[in-house]
Amino acid sequence: MELKVKEKVLAELEKIVGADFVSKALPDLYSYSQDMTENEPSWPDFVVMPGSVEEVQGVLRLANREKIPVVPIVGGANIGGLTIPLKGGICLDLKRMDRLIELNDKEMYAILEPGFTFGHLRRYLDKNYPHLTYSYPLSPPYTSVMCNAMLMGMGDMAVSLGMNADMINGLEVVLPTGEVVKIGSCSVSRSWFGRAPLPDIAGMFIGWQGATGVVTKIAVQLWQKPKYVEGATIMTYDMGATFRFMRRMAPMRILDELFIVPYETMKVITTKTTGPFERAPGEPEFAVLTAIAANSEDELKAKAQLRDAIIKEEFKDTKVDVMPSEPTDLPIRGQIDALGGCTWMGTYGPTSRWEEATEKVFQLLDKYKLPRVGFFRPLRQGHFGMWRPIIAFNKSDAEEVDRVRKFMREALTLALDMDHVPYKAPYWEVQEMMKRGDPNWVELLRRVKKMLDPNNIMNPGRYGAPEE
Amino acid sequence: MEVPDEVKDWAARCSRCGTCKYTFGQYLPSCPPGQKFRLEGYFPSGRLWIGRGLQEGVLSLEDEDVLERIYTCTACKACDEQCASLPKEHIVEVIEAIRQMVVGAGCLLPAHVVMIESLKKNDNVLDKPKEERGAWAEGLRLKDITKEKADVVYHAGDMLSFDPEIWGAARDAVTLLQQAGVDFGIAGKEETCCGGRAYEIGNMAEFTKYAEHNIEAYNGAGASKVILSCADGYSHMKLLYPKVNAKMNFEVLHIVEYIDQLIKEGKIKFTKEVPMKVTYHDPCHLGRYNGIYEQPRDILNSIPGLELVEMERNREFSWCCGAGAGVKQAYPDFSLWTANERIQEAKATGATALVTSCPWCERNFKDAIKEYGEKIEVYDIAEIARKAI
Numbered sequence: 001m002e003l004k005v006k007e008k009v010l011a012e013l014e015k016i017v018g019a020d021f022v023s024k025a026l027p028d029l030y031s032y033s034q035d036m037t038e039n040e041p042s043w044p045d046f047v048v049m050p051g052s053v054e055e056v057q058g059v060l061r062l063a064n065r066e067k068i069p070v071v072p073i074v075g076g077a078n079i080g081g082l083t084i085p086l087k088g089g090i091c092l093d094l095k096r097m098d099r100l101i102e103l104n105d106k107e108m109y110a111i112l113e114p115g116f117t118f119g120h121l122r123r124y125l126d127k128n129y130p131h132l133t134y135s136y137p138l139s140p141p142y143t144s145v146m147c148n149a150m151l152m153g154m155g156d157m158a159v160s161l162g163m164n165a166d167m168i169n170g171l172e173v174v175l176p177t178g179e180v181v182k183i184g185s186c187s188v189s190r191s192w193f194g195r196a197p198l199p200d201i202a203g204m205f206i207g208w209q210g211a212t213g214v215v216t217k218i219a220v221q222l223w224q225k226p227k228y229v230e231g232a233t234i235m236t237y238d239m240g241a242t243f244r245f246m247r248r249m250a251p252m253r254i255l256d257e258l259f260i261v262p263y264e265t266m267k268v269i270t271t272k273t274t275g276p277f278e279r280a281p282g283e284p285e286f287a288v289l290t291a292i293a294a295n296s297e298d299e300l301k302a303k304a305q306l307r308d309a310i311i312k313e314e315f316k317d318t319k320v321d322v323m324p325s326e327p328t329d330l331p332i333r334g335q336i337d338a339l340g341g342c343t344w345m346g347t348y349g350p351t352s353r354w355e356e357a358t359e360k361v362f363q364l365l366d367k368y369k370l371p372r373v374g375f376f377r378p379l380r381q382g383h384f385g386m387w388r389p390i391i392a393f394n395k396s397d398a399e400e401v402d403r404v405r406k407f408m409r410e411a412l413t414l415a416l417d418m419d420h421v422p423y424k425a426p427y428w429e430v431q432e433m434m435k436r437g438d439p440n441w442v443e444l445l446r447r448v449k450k451m452l453d454p455n456n457i458m459n460p461g462r463y464g465a466p467e468e
Numbered sequence: 469m470e471v472p473d474e475v476k477d478w479a480a481r482c483s484r485c486g487t488c489k490y491t492f493g494q495y496l497p498s499c500p501p502g503q504k505f506r507l508e509g510y511f512p513s514g515r516l517w518i519g520r521g522l523q524e525g526v527l528s529l530e531d532e533d534v535l536e537r538i539y540t541c542t543a544c545k546a547c548d549e550q551c552a553s554l555p556k557e558h559i560v561e562v563i564e565a566i567r568q569m570v571v572g573a574g575c576l577l578p579a580h581v582v583m584i585e586s587l588k589k590n591d592n593v594l595d596k597p598k599e600e601r602g603a604w605a606e607g608l609r610l611k612d613i614t615k616e617k618a619d620v621v622y623h624a625g626d627m628l629s630f631d632p633e634i635w636g637a638a639r640d641a642v643t644l645l646q647q648a649g650v651d652f653g654i655a656g657k658e659e660t661c662c663g664g665r666a667y668e669i670g671n672m673a674e675f676t677k678y679a680e681h682n683i684e685a686y687n688g689a690g691a692s693k694v695i696l697s698c699a700d701g702y703s704h705m706k707l708l709y710p711k712v713n714a715k716m717n718f719e720v721l722h723i724v725e726y727i728d729q730l731i732k733e734g735k736i737k738f739t740k741e742v743p744m745k746v747t748y749h750d751p752c753h754l755g756r757y758n759g760i761y762e763q764p765r766d767i768l769n770s771i772p773g774l775e776l777v778e779m780e781r782n783r784e785f786s787w788c789c790g791a792g793a794g795v796k797q798a799y800p801d802f803s804l805w806t807a808n809e810r811i812q813e814a815k816a817t818g819a820t821a822l823v824t825s826c827p828w829c830e831r832n833f834k835d836a837i838k839e840y841g842e843k844i845e846v847y848d849i850a851e852i853a854r855k856a857i
Contacts, residue, residue: 002634025533142486333552
């Protein structure tokens with residue numbers, strides 16, 4: 001951006017949000033130029049922190065007029081390089097918009113602004129509605145409820161209910177051209193009870209990584225907190241039996257949580273180092289973390305009996321250790337003593353491919369001298385699953401970063417070959433999917449993007465980006 | 469530009485997960501500058517990344533924006549308390565190391581230059597004439613340790629020495645010592661700064677000079693104990709002096725530790741009712757730096773008629789008063805905003821008085837009350853204890 005234009009834009013931005021909430025200071029731009037992933041940094045020109053919908057509109061109208069890229073961001077901990085401003089421009093930090101607008105305990109939903117975090121939500125519910133809960137992700141508290149849902153993340157109820165995107169009741173979005181639009185029941189009634197039975201245009205925004213507009217309000221579903229919860233950790237010694245057990249349990253609606261971590265994941269968490277580790281003889285191959293929720297002790301007991309019976313059947317030919325464990329209290333604190341770097345090949349896909357995919361990714365991790373760390377979880381009672389090798393790495397070691405980058409490229413090919421689709425995908429994964437994908441799907445993405453964002457200002461380089 | 473090991477070792481370790489930004493489990497803000505300015509560079513994680521940027525050579529110490537983000541940190545250590553993985557317990561260390569780089573590069577903020585010049589001229593950071601030091605003790609007939617030996621030395625520190633409005637904290641502290649029959653004295657006009665503020669703004673040479681001087685002076689007085697009412701001074705003497713190349717022959721105690729000990733030994737007895745509802749503010753240098761949480765509460769709970777109520781963020785979750793690490797001098801408005809946040813939290817408890825055990829906290833709360841037109845009394849813990857005798 002030319003200096004004179006920059007000065008003019010700065011003056012206008014300051015008029016819109018106030019001088020205290022616009023920065024072109026290098027230490028701020030540096031902070032927003034990168035994240036914890038291996039993705040290359042790219043510097044913004046400004047960081048802007050709007051405090052209201054009107055201010056967001058003002059910024060977008062200006063950006064659209066001047067054709068300045070705008071990248072929405074809240075916590076910036078998405079593990080996908082999603083808020084790195086690939087083409088510079090404005091990082092639109094929505095932290096200041098952190099109000100809870102309404103909590104409806106009858107229809108069990110909350111209307112939130114983008115800066116309202118999991119920490120905020122947990123605090124508010126515990127204090128005011130202790131009988132309600134949310135599908136909290138395995139993430140630190142300073143992350144946005146809205147971002148997690150819009151990016152198709154998941155929480156601790158994903159095994160039965162699916163992604164948090166499935167629990168969005170409605171949206172308020174500022175379009176790149178500045179109009180405010182309501183989506184869902186709230187567009188025709190006062191209630192934000194759901195998206196049905198209207199044409200579901202939320203799909204023009206969910207999963208788009210901020211490339212089609214800025215969400216300024218979101219209604220998310222809350223759930224009744226179960227009275228009884230029992231956790232169990234199952235240490236297993238055979239991959240096939242582990243995944244078979246998972247596939248059998250998921251559709252039965254017995255377990256409310258079921259996630260599988262390779263042995264080295266446990267080592268990384270318990271030793272607080274990054275590995276890699278040699279698995280000693282006799283040590284388990286996987287840990288399966290489970291939780292049962294119930295409304296009565298009898299229900300809890302009955303579910304536990306069923307779980308134990310299935311464990312006995314599925315692991316009859318192989319060793320298994322079952323131990324009681326406390327279900328994870330969410331949100332969590334950052335757990336891995338990394339060296340500043342963290343990335344993943346986070347994907348959704350068919351669980352029937354997991355044995356093959358996991359064998360292959362383990363070989364790939366070994367090839368790049370990376371620990372066999374990952375999280376695998378069936379979603380929506382096993383209709384699909386989250387398959388996610390995860391890597392903590394030394395961000396200031398160029399050789400290690402290069403190794404991680406090479407791994408990620410090969411892991412993407414592996415994942416796509418295994419029919420898995422990356423979520424929270426960085427730009428280069430999006431490009432690869434658009435290259436491999438149905439050409440008409442790609443064309444439709446581009447048409448939707450062009451219709452909503454004629455000047456391609458919103459998070460350029462992501463889904464629907466014009467061909468360069 | 470030489471990058472200190474602390475920056476090399478720890479600045480790159482932060483993945484910016486954001487855990488440092490909340491008090492865990494309560495999910496209330498933990499970092500005053502982050503909460504005030506909201507931009508990432510004002511949060512602990514942003515500061516660590518600034519360290520990384522300096523190391524990479526893409527950021528410069530001559531950039532005023534870098535300095536502002538580095539020097540709005542009050543070194544309250546809430547981030548080190550909250551961070552659950554590395555760089556846990558090294559965050560403030562990195563910020564202090566960056567400040568040493570700033571001093572090395574000759575880029576110190578003007579307000580801090582004034583502090584250092586005052587140290588050189590007056591032996592205090594407050595730009596007050598040296599001769600006025602010791603005036604707080606007038607009429608108390610305390611032993612002068614420059615002339616006679618004493619088992620215990622009471623070190624008033626800069627803030628208590630030169631601010632008549634809060635002299636009560638020091639005068640009541642020594643009155644309690646007198647009543648308990650403690651053999652103690654003061655250095656009066658000859659007392660000097662502890663050097664802690666110099667350390668906090670990155671001037672190691674000035675800090676070392678004062679540390680060595682005080683160690684020599686108090687060793688020379690034959691003292692077995694040095695007692696302070698100032699939490700900052702206490703922490704600096706206790707944690708930093710042992711790193712200086714001079715052997716300390718004395719133990720360093722904060723007045724709350726000593727009073728608590730004297731109460732438990734039966735040497736101080738509270739006999740008068742103090743019918744007050746108070747809340748206690750944990751000074752960062754007493755709490756998070758030294759783990760002293762229960763002694764002040766034990767003292768307050770042993771006072772007849774006094775009701776102690778807790779603020780939501782208490783003990784290791786305590787919100788900083790905003791005065792530390794040179795912030796009060798360089799960023800007075802932000803410093804008062806921080807204090808006012810705490811005052812609002814104190815008022816929410818229903819207490820009529822906010823009690824603390826550091827003169828920097830007391831001063832800043834009093835200033836914020838004036839600035840924001842608030843109504844709550846502020847006391848040092850010794851003043852409350854004195855009322856009960």
